[in-house]
Amino acid sequence: MRRALRLTVLASVSMVLVAMLVPMAVLVRGYGNEDQLLRAALEVQATETAVSGQDKGAVAVYLDRINDHTGTRTTVLYPDGTGIGPDPGEDGLVRQARTTGQARVDDVPAGAQILFPVAQGGNSALPAETAVIRVIVPEPALSTHFLKPWLVLVLLGLVLLGGSLLLAERLGRSFVGPLRSLASWAQHLGTRRTLGPAPADGPVEVRELAAALTRLVDRIEVLLAREREAVSDLSHRLRTPMTALRLRVEALPDDDDRDRLGTDLDHLQATVDEIVREARRSEREGISPRADGLAVVVERVRFWSPLAEDQGRPFVVRVRDDTATPVRASVEDLNALVDVLLDNVFSHTPDGTAVEIDVERTDEGGVRLVVADHGPGLPTVPERIADRGASASGSTGLGLAIARRTAEESGGRLVLGGTPGGGARIDVVLGPA
Numbered sequence: 001m002r003r004a005l006r007l008t009v010l011a012s013v014s015m016v017l018v019a020m021l022v023p024m025a026v027l028v029r030g031y032g033n034e035d036q037l038l039r040a041a042l043e044v045q046a047t048e049t050a051v052s053g054q055d056k057g058a059v060a061v062y063l064d065r066i067n068d069h070t071g072t073r074t075t076v077l078y079p080d081g082t083g084i085g086p087d088p089g090e091d092g093l094v095r096q097a098r099t100t101g102q103a104r105v106d107d108v109p110a111g112a113q114i115l116f117p118v119a120q121g122g123n124s125a126l127p128a129e130t131a132v133i134r135v136i137v138p139e140p141a142l143s144t145h146f147l148k149p150w151l152v153l154v155l156l157g158l159v160l161l162g163g164s165l166l167l168a169e170r171l172g173r174s175f176v177g178p179l180r181s182l183a184s185w186a187q188h189l190g191t192r193r194t195l196g197p198a199p200a201d202g203p204v205e206v207r208e209l210a211a212a213l214t215r216l217v218d219r220i221e222v223l224l225a226r227e228r229e230a231v232s233d234l235s236h237r238l239r240t241p242m243t244a245l246r247l248r249v250e251a252l253p254d255d256d257d258r259d260r261l262g263t264d265l266d267h268l269q270a271t272v273d274e275i276v277r278e279a280r281r282s283e284r285e286g287i288s289p290r291a292d293g294l295a296v297v298v299e300r301v302r303f304w305s306p307l308a309e310d311q312g313r314p315f316v317v318r319v320r321d322d323t324a325t326p327v328r329a330s331v332e333d334l335n336a337l338v339d340v341l342l343d344n345v346f347s348h349t350p351d352g353t354a355v356e357i358d359v360e361r362t363d364e365g366g367v368r369l370v371v372a373d374h375g376p377g378l379p380t381v382p383e384r385i386a387d388r389g390a391s392a393s394g395s396t397g398l399g400l401a402i403a404r405r406t407a408e409e410s411g412g413r414l415v416l417g418g419t420p421g422g423g424a425r426i427d428v429v430l431g432p433a
Helices: 003-052 056-069 092-100 141-189 204-250 257-278 281-285 293-303 305-310 331-348 399-410
Strands: 073-077 105-108 111-119 130-138 316-320 357-360 367-373 413-418 423-428
Touching: 003 056, 003 111, 003 130, 003 141, 056 073, 092 105, 092 204, 130 305, 141 204, 204 293, 257 357, 293 305, 293 316, 293 331, 293 357, 293 367, 305 316, 331 367, 331 399, 331 423, 399 413, 399 423
Parallel strands: 316 357
Antiparallel strands: 073 130, 105 111, 111 130, 357 367, 367 423, 413 423
16 A cells, blocks of 8 residues: 555655656756856947047957857958958848848857948948958756756756655555554454453544454354353253253163164264354364464373274384474364274274374374374275265264365365275375464
8 A cells, every 4th residue: 555655655745846847947957148248248239439539459358358258259351351359251131231230130050140231431420331240159068057956946846756655655554554453453352351342543434444344243242152052951951851861862672773763862972062063163172273283283192092002003103204294273172083084994994904094294294194094995985985974984074174174275176095005195284374
């Protein structure tokens, strides 16, 4: 915004300065020409006195002196055809001035010339007794006459341009500063429990925006509070009948029915717990969760090593880096992701099946977790296993769907595949925080 404002002011002020300074420069040049002509007219009056009262020798000495010290060229043209000075030749304009006896100013290629007839016979104005003084006034050069005023004009333009840019910069800051404060406040929404009202500084429009955002945040907080209350109420409402149902299941006389219904009830309980946990995610984590992905994943993987030892499974964990690596996921979600992947291996492969786990830091700053086993492989089409609700073994199908969502919400991905030996391979990439 500040850059656009500076460019706009620069373009506008530049056009105004060009429209103002160019005519002023032309006017200064015109004043310079008029000043040159005025000086030349004074020289003509002085030369007239020398021509009318002295001989040609004295006139020649006088002309040599004034032509050496002035910027003009003065020549005296006598009626007998002789001339004293740098431009002795006559032309039609000189003869016309001698005949009419009137002074004149004409434009010539070198600038301007002044023709002034001088009567040498007293009061006689006969052409035969009239000499003509010709003064050539060249166009004034920049270095001699116009440099100083033009430099003053250029300096004035630069001062005006600099002042305009300074004013635009201050005006831009008066807008940008409050907007940046407001943007910083908005970026922290959801990361802090109490953030306070939006900063209301700057112009009226920015203050109105801050007030609108504050009202919006207040409404969102009210809606979230209502949602949390509804989730808590739902949890309590569901747990009571589920507890009663579990007591009735345990009272069944048939062992098979009791085990089957108990398993279904466990799945239902796990599903309800997952729904409640997901509903409370925003309260628990905020909008931007963050955790040391490498440390959390490695610690949770090693949590499963005692179970692997009990089942006689070769449990290989390779950690290729130990640098702290923040990822965009919560500790709870990372633990749940590792639990889902390893629970699938332990639940769907025979005891003694080897498990290999690789954990490393990616080039982008995230974490890569690869879980491979030497079991029978994935039970169905890999692309559909991680879809919500899809299952090939009687489960709810939420496990890998939750793992995939955790990976994708962190900015990463989950890829299902196989190993060269026919086992399953799950590749999870977690995006950097």
